[in-house]
Amino acid sequence: MNDAIRGKGASPPESLASPLSLPAAPLPTLRPSLALLTDRYELTMLQAALADGTAHRHCVFEVFTRRLPAGRRYGVLAGTGRVLEALPAFRFGETELAYLERAGVVDDRTLDFLRGYRFTGTITGYPEGETFFPGSPVLQVEGTFAEAVLLETLVLAILNHDSAIASAASRMTSAAVDRPVLEMGSRRTHEQAGVAAARAAVVAGFAGTSNLEAGFRYGLDTIGTAAHAFTLLHDDEPAAFASQVEAFGPGTTLLVDTYDVPRGVERAVEAAGTGLGAVRLDSGDLGALAVEVREQLDALGATDTKIVVTSDLDEHAIAGLAAAPVDVYGVGTSLVTGSGAPTCGMVYKLVARTDGAGRMQPVEKASTRKSSQGGRKAAARRLDRDGRAVEEVLVTGPDEQVVTWEPDGSEGGAEDGRLRRLHVPLVTDGAVDSRWVGAYGVANAATQHRTSRAELPRGARRLSHGDAAIPTVTWRL
Amino acid sequence: MNDAIRGKGASPPESLASPLSLPAAPLPTLRPSLALLTDRYELTMLQAALADGTAHRHCVFEVFTRRLPAGRRYGVLAGTGRVLEALPAFRFGETELAYLERAGVVDDRTLDFLRGYRFTGTITGYPEGETFFPGSPVLQVEGTFAEAVLLETLVLAILNHDSAIASAASRMTSAAVDRPVLEMGSRRTHEQAGVAAARAAVVAGFAGTSNLEAGFRYGLDTIGTAAHAFTLLHDDEPAAFASQVEAFGPGTTLLVDTYDVPRGVERAVEAAGTGLGAVRLDSGDLGALAVEVREQLDALGATDTKIVVTSDLDEHAIAGLAAAPVDVYGVGTSLVTGSGAPTCGMVYKLVARTDGAGRMQPVEKASTRKSSQGGRKAAARRLDRDGRAVEEVLVTGPDEQVVTWEPDGSEGGAEDGRLRRLHVPLVTDGAVDSRWVGAYGVANAATQHRTSRAELPRGARRLSHGDAAIPTVTWRL
Numbered sequence: 001m002n003d004a005i006r007g008k009g010a011s012p013p014e015s016l017a018s019p020l021s022l023p024a025a026p027l028p029t030l031r032p033s034l035a036l037l038t039d040r041y042e043l044t045m046l047q048a049a050l051a052d053g054t055a056h057r058h059c060v061f062e063v064f065t066r067r068l069p070a071g072r073r074y075g076v077l078a079g080t081g082r083v084l085e086a087l088p089a090f091r092f093g094e095t096e097l098a099y100l101e102r103a104g105v106v107d108d109r110t111l112d113f114l115r116g117y118r119f120t121g122t123i124t125g126y127p128e129g130e131t132f133f134p135g136s137p138v139l140q141v142e143g144t145f146a147e148a149v150l151l152e153t154l155v156l157a158i159l160n161h162d163s164a165i166a167s168a169a170s171r172m173t174s175a176a177v178d179r180p181v182l183e184m185g186s187r188r189t190h191e192q193a194g195v196a197a198a199r200a201a202v203v204a205g206f207a208g209t210s211n212l213e214a215g216f217r218y219g220l221d222t223i224g225t226a227a228h229a230f231t232l233l234h235d236d237e238p239a240a241f242a243s244q245v246e247a248f249g250p251g252t253t254l255l256v257d258t259y260d261v262p263r264g265v266e267r268a269v270e271a272a273g274t275g276l277g278a279v280r281l282d283s284g285d286l287g288a289l290a291v292e293v294r295e296q297l298d299a300l301g302a303t304d305t306k307i308v309v310t311s312d313l314d315e316h317a318i319a320g321l322a323a324a325p326v327d328v329y330g331v332g333t334s335l336v337t338g339s340g341a342p343t344c345g346m347v348y349k350l351v352a353r354t355d356g357a358g359r360m361q362p363v364e365k366a367s368t369r370k371s372s373q374g375g376r377k378a379a380a381r382r383l384d385r386d387g388r389a390v391e392e393v394l395v396t397g398p399d400e401q402v403v404t405w406e407p408d409g410s411e412g413g414a415e416d417g418r419l420r421r422l423h424v425p426l427v428t429d430g431a432v433d434s435r436w437v438g439a440y441g442v443a444n445a446a447t448q449h450r451t452s453r454a455e456l457p458r459g460a461r462r463l464s465h466g467d468a469a470i471p472t473v474t475w476r477l
Numbered sequence: 478m479n480d481a482i483r484g485k486g487a488s489p490p491e492s493l494a495s496p497l498s499l500p501a502a503p504l505p506t507l508r509p510s511l512a513l514l515t516d517r518y519e520l521t522m523l524q525a526a527l528a529d530g531t532a533h534r535h536c537v538f539e540v541f542t543r544r545l546p547a548g549r550r551y552g553v554l555a556g557t558g559r560v561l562e563a564l565p566a567f568r569f570g571e572t573e574l575a576y577l578e579r580a581g582v583v584d585d586r587t588l589d590f591l592r593g594y595r596f597t598g599t600i601t602g603y604p605e606g607e608t609f610f611p612g613s614p615v616l617q618v619e620g621t622f623a624e625a626v627l628l629e630t631l632v633l634a635i636l637n638h639d640s641a642i643a644s645a646a647s648r649m650t651s652a653a654v655d656r657p658v659l660e661m662g663s664r665r666t667h668e669q670a671g672v673a674a675a676r677a678a679v680v681a682g683f684a685g686t687s688n689l690e691a692g693f694r695y696g697l698d699t700i701g702t703a704a705h706a707f708t709l710l711h712d713d714e715p716a717a718f719a720s721q722v723e724a725f726g727p728g729t730t731l732l733v734d735t736y737d738v739p740r741g742v743e744r745a746v747e748a749a750g751t752g753l754g755a756v757r758l759d760s761g762d763l764g765a766l767a768v769e770v771r772e773q774l775d776a777l778g779a780t781d782t783k784i785v786v787t788s789d790l791d792e793h794a795i796a797g798l799a800a801a802p803v804d805v806y807g808v809g810t811s812l813v814t815g816s817g818a819p820t821c822g823m824v825y826k827l828v829a830r831t832d833g834a835g836r837m838q839p840v841e842k843a844s845t846r847k848s849s850q851g852g853r854k855a856a857a858r859r860l861d862r863d864g865r866a867v868e869e870v871l872v873t874g875p876d877e878q879v880v881t882w883e884p885d886g887s888e889g890g891a892e893d894g895r896l897r898r899l900h901v902p903l904v905t906d907g908a909v910d911s912r913w914v915g916a917y918g919v920a921n922a923a924t925q926h927r928t929s930r931a932e933l934p935r936g937a938r939r940l941s942h943g944d945a946a947i948p949t950v951t952w953r954l
Binding site for chain 1: 511513514515516517518519520521522524525526528529531534536538563573576577580582584622626629630631633634635637638639661663664665666667668669670671672673687688689690692693699700701702703704705706707709710711712716720721723724725734735736737810813814815819820822825826827830832833840841842843
């Protein structure tokens with residue numbers, strides 16, 4: 001039957017290039033070098049700066065967001081570990097250099113520089129999983145202009161994506177209180193973004209993911225049993241359930257809404273017995289259904305069988321199910337799209353650089369009211385006597401004073417609590433601090449997030465629109 | 478000064494894993510196999526189906542969306558070429574198999590099946606770049622259950638992401654009419670999603686991208702000159718402009734809004750002369766600014782200097798600048814986030830499979846009012862006598878009749894126009910049709926999109942909320 005469809009396919013448009021002129025193999029979809037994940041202007045700026053000598057000025061770039069998404073009370077930093085993992089792969093090999101030459105992007109001097117490029121500078125930042133607020137300098141990249149400017153696109157791409165997901169995910173785990181939330185959104189976002197989204201979700205408290213690659217790369221727990229297609233593949237629902245129980249034992253999760261939910265629940269318990277692990281509901285009015293299914297399961301003696309719900313949930317739907325007898329939430333689309341805020345708006349701004357005499361000078365864009373601020377910032381969170389966050393404190397002033405600043409108890413208001421310094425070292429002279437990468441990095445970030453979120457004022461966890469949970473204040477040394 | 482910051486970094490939380498227990502090298506961020514970009518349930522379904530014998534039933538899965546994003550009039554299919562490029566990399570190597578075994582995901586029989594897996598079935602679909610409507614079967618994957626079910630997550634991830642971007646991009650190029658639109662959003666989405674987004678934007682009519690990797694992989698034109706950081710790096714604006722003109726000639730684009738726009742424009746023409754290629758405005762009231770800058774440029778004699786605008790544009794902002802003297806639009810955030818609709822909601826549904834006797838049977842989920850429909854569909858667009866699209870026609874019925882169906886002029890209403898069949902062959906018995914992949918695939922998809930969009934009724938290009946531009950009707954054979 002395929003032959004028929006093939007033979008009668010619509011003719012391709014006449015403008016189609018001839019298949020004969022194609023390269024023999026499809027292009028690779030993934031490549032070992034990440035260096036071309038870069039906006040062209042970074043290389044053109046580099047070329048001009050190498051020519052005029054400014055490329056070697058010492059620079060500090062800061063990553064921060066000017067505002068939180070509308071109504072959000074806090075953001076969650078995620079992706080830092082992925083930035084660190086990406087650094088060693090940010091190298092220009094012969095393939096990349098040949099392309100840049102062929103495409104006429106930069107001149108020979110710049111190609112020579114790129115051939116030897118690796119990042120040898122220093123990166124400092126908030127620990128992954130930490131909460132952030134408008135202006136929080138979540139990452140500081142320090143090095144020559146040449147080496148630091150090249151990281152702009154990759155750093156922002158990772159942090160903007162992963163932090164958007166983690167910020168949404170934190171609202172979901174907050175709304176779910178003690179019930180586990182599972183990540184199932186891989187199909188609704190770019191295939192590699194899905195892996196990063198699963199990772200970011202776990203940073204923000206999710207219990208597991210359906211994404212196997214994320215399980216492999218980051219040691220995350222993976223979950224999943226069957227889709228409607230499995231039931232439809234079989235001649236009837238009892239055959240499908242029997243097959244699944246045979247393969248995975250009665251502790252499996254059976255999807256009971258392919259045909260008729262009450263019949264499905266009945267058949268599920270028939271197939272697995274009262275030791276059935278869980279039933280999954282993927283459609284309908286989940287709150288009302290959960291009540292009915294719970295009653296039916298209990299009546300059938302399956303009192304320990306859990307109820308998993310998974311249909312287009314977001315943090316509001318999760319909160320709305322708080323009183324329903326639901327045991328586990330599965331979230332897909334709204335997680336991977338940041339629940340209405342799919343990116344964070346973080347920027348990578350040059351805030352200080354040396355002048356011709358080698359002295360560090362603050363710099364800032366001045367033509368508009370964009371609230372960027374020149375100069376390197378130290379950052380601390382002020383906590384009250386109960387350990388509750390009160391303010392995000394940014395410390396500015398002469399660079400050498402900012403660099404050596406630390407809370408010493410003499411700051412205004414510190415008698416009412418304490419200051420928790422926010423920056424930690426991430427990369428030192430090009431060497432990555434391994435405690436923030438890989439599976440350990442994710443586990444540490446999840447711990448960091450739990451701690452940081454618990455410290456926020458109560459209002460921070462409300463889902464309704466509101467202002468940032470704490471104000472950002474600036475101290476000038 | 479780095480030492481100071483490093484020495485005084487906050488202590489990591491006590492729960493941090495010791496860096497000593499980490500693997501020596503960071504985890505790889507990209508891997509050659511795409512096979513684990515898969516939801517776990519596909520493998521568990523496979524295991525149960527291999528055990529009960531249904532894994533070898535012949536199946537047809539269809540990809541479609543039940544609805545367009547709120548108010549959108551049409552969707553744009555993108556990513557098909559990337560699906561085809563990904564197929565050869567969807568293989569389970571020893572690394573992947575060892576993980577699946579270690580994590581206890583599936584049993585030995587399933588691991589053996591996966592070890593030999595490659596897709597040998599057939600894929601038919603709308604050509605990339607084609608417009609689509611609710612229910613349009615944009616992709617049909619046919620093969621055994623075992624081989625087809627494994628592709629669900631990867632196929633959906635690619636099509637949902639890329640089509641969301643292309644659907645937004647098409648509105649932007651439509652609003653820009655004949656002015657070029659450039660893609661600059663890499664920093665606001667996942668680093669690999671940015672590459673796919675650039676590709677999808679070009680499918681929908683964008684003229685180029687800032688993303689070098691997209692330029693490399695797909696032969697796209699890349700663009701970009703300088704950011705504010707370049708101006709701030711220098712002692713003053715004239716020094717920065719002089720350096721850029723020295724490096725790239727007067728035809729370059731100078732960013733004139735770092736300090737004061739009128740002064741910036743004046744200095745730009747001083748630096749490059751009246752042959753200055755373009756000025757870029759990245760902040761402020763772009764419409765009013767463009768008028769002032771145009772007047773100033775003309776007064777300075779730089780009458781051919783173009784004006785590029787790039788601050789948080791979307792299709793509505795582009796439309797709002799139609800009367801302003803703008804020459805080129807650069808779009809970032811709203812492009813890569815799908816301008817409010819970051820995913821497409823496409824699903825991958827089993828619509829037909831053989832029964833125990835080898836006869837093809839339509840199947841569908843029946844418990845709720847989700848508008849999925851059993852059985853394979855043929856698809857055609859009905860055009861009126863002027864070649865204007867009137868209806869999306871889905872043809873259902875006995876499978877052998879649907880497979881051999883083609884428009885023959887006898888269909889109801891066909892005397893008023895003609896039917897354009899929508900499906901083309903993409904993969905035949907596992908062999909990819911190379912005309913849809915790589916750089917040629919993107920060029921062909923862009924042509925397909927131009928043709929298809931031009932065919933839609935005029936109302937389709939309105940940006941205001943409305944219904945789908947044409948209704949989807951079903952014919953039963």
